Amino acid sequence: MHDDLKSRDKKVNWHPYTQMKTASDIIPIVRGQGVYLFDDKGNRYIDAVSSWWVTLHGHAHPYIAQKVSEQLHTLEQVIFAGFTHEPAIRLSENLLQLLPDNQSKVFYTDNGSTAIEVALKMCIQCAHNKGMKKTKILAFNNAYHGDTFGAMSVSSRGIWTQPFGEMLFEVIFIDVPTKDNLPLLKNIIDQHLDQLAGFVYEPLVQGAAGMLMHDPDDLSALMKYCRSKNLLMIQDEIFVGFGRTGKLFATDHLTEKPDIICFSKGLTGGTFPLGLTTCTDLIFDAFCSDDAHKTLFHGHSFTANPLACTAALASLELLLKKETQEDIQRICREHEKFAKEMAVHPAVKNVRQCGTILALELQITQKTSYFNKQHKNLYPYFLSQGILLRPLGNIIYLVPPYCISTADLKYIYQTITKALTMPPKQYCKTNLSS
Numbered sequence: 001m002h003d004d005l006k007s008r009d010k011k012v013n014w015h016p017y018t019q020m021k022t023a024s025d026i027i028p029i030v031r032g033q034g035v036y037l038f039d040d041k042g043n044r045y046i047d048a049v050s051s052w053w054v055t056l057h058g059h060a061h062p063y064i065a066q067k068v069s070e071q072l073h074t075l076e077q078v079i080f081a082g083f084t085h086e087p088a089i090r091l092s093e094n095l096l097q098l099l100p101d102n103q104s105k106v107f108y109t110d111n112g113s114t115a116i117e118v119a120l121k122m123c124i125q126c127a128h129n130k131g132m133k134k135t136k137i138l139a140f141n142n143a144y145h146g147d148t149f150g151a152m153s154v155s156s157r158g159i160w161t162q163p164f165g166e167m168l169f170e171v172i173f174i175d176v177p178t179k180d181n182l183p184l185l186k187n188i189i190d191q192h193l194d195q196l197a198g199f200v201y202e203p204l205v206q207g208a209a210g211m212l213m214h215d216p217d218d219l220s221a222l223m224k225y226c227r228s229k230n231l232l233m234i235q236d237e238i239f240v241g242f243g244r245t246g247k248l249f250a251t252d253h254l255t256e257k258p259d260i261i262c263f264s265k266g267l268t269g270g271t272f273p274l275g276l277t278t279c280t281d282l283i284f285d286a287f288c289s290d291d292a293h294k295t296l297f298h299g300h301s302f303t304a305n306p307l308a309c310t311a312a313l314a315s316l317e318l319l320l321k322k323e324t325q326e327d328i329q330r331i332c333r334e335h336e337k338f339a340k341e342m343a344v345h346p347a348v349k350n351v352r353q354c355g356t357i358l359a360l361e362l363q364i365t366q367k368t369s370y371f372n373k374q375h376k377n378l379y380p381y382f383l384s385q386g387i388l389l390r391p392l393g394n395i396i397y398l399v400p401p402y403c404i405s406t407a408d409l410k411y412i413y414q415t416i417t418k419a420l421t422m423p424p425k426q427y428c429k430t431n432l433s434s
């Protein structure tokens, strides 16, 4: 008899962001359909986190599957140096049309971290190619931009980056802008300006930090100052792009235009790994030269993979449909209603919403709730109720695929509400396999 998937997995696989020694039970998923995932025992889960924020239109979407299948029978992969193909050309054309008009070129990679690496290299080498040495980057406190070394460097330093501390390059960290701190932030920028190659930021929502949010007008004001000082701006839309904020892109909330924009995650509707970095002519032109040294020497084996580009084209087509746009607005409205209820709940310290992204920060002070250290048990509890929610510490957040029904949304809200009023002992004992 074959071992089951769980024990076979345990023998051979090392999972991301997982302490393998104390890891809770892993769940083998055998099928996905729309907003649902099905495990090997036939249990169904509502994917309320879009499988780490990537799935836009639901799992195994038939239209994307059909388009990718056709492409798979036509051209599955080709080297992207010296060669090109229709899916990459069309994807760049279609995407650039939707972005601020200063964006003119697309550089492909295959995930979010590498899209950030490319953006950082663009800024640093842009200065280098112009005969300047600029080696520092400006970033926000609590930032998360990925797990490769450059992306780690510009991310908040903590438990994740601690073993690599001294190997990470120098970054000037500032707070996210508010009405009050702008003069202070301008001061810090001025102090380091001649060494700053660029400013990288997650616009509106700092996802991995716990869905921290800042005001678009304050960010616009900061961007305006960077523009006036010719400081290159890298906008990381890897999480917030493609409708998450209620608008197509975070940039649609802002009055200022970045120099570089990074995308991944929802880019392919969550079906294939693909990343891309767009930039202005100003940056591109700094690399165009008869001097070979000025080339951007960067590329990945699967740069602009035709299958991934095809999936991205199909996903973008679905996203722009009237029905999908209405779904996004419907989720925003439902979230808003629930947020209002939760704002006065005694177990909730703070409620944050940006479009389809909703976060509930739970009280952790002893007096006001049971949740001190107990929030760990929320994850298995939600699973036992057929919902995939992965709280970040004491923050429960929802990032659902846009095809989620209002009934499923309401079921999630009800389950959260129930969990917040339940003594933790009760849900600690929930048996997952039951």
Ligand SMILES: *Cc1c(COP(=O)(O)O)cnc(C)c1O
Pocket: 111, 112, 113, 114, 116, 144, 145, 146, 147, 202, 207, 208, 236, 237, 238, 239, 264, 265
């Ligand atoms: C997930 C994420 C990244 C990294 O993308 P990966 O594809 O996981 O490497 C970068 N920036 C932000 C804002 C993200 O949410």
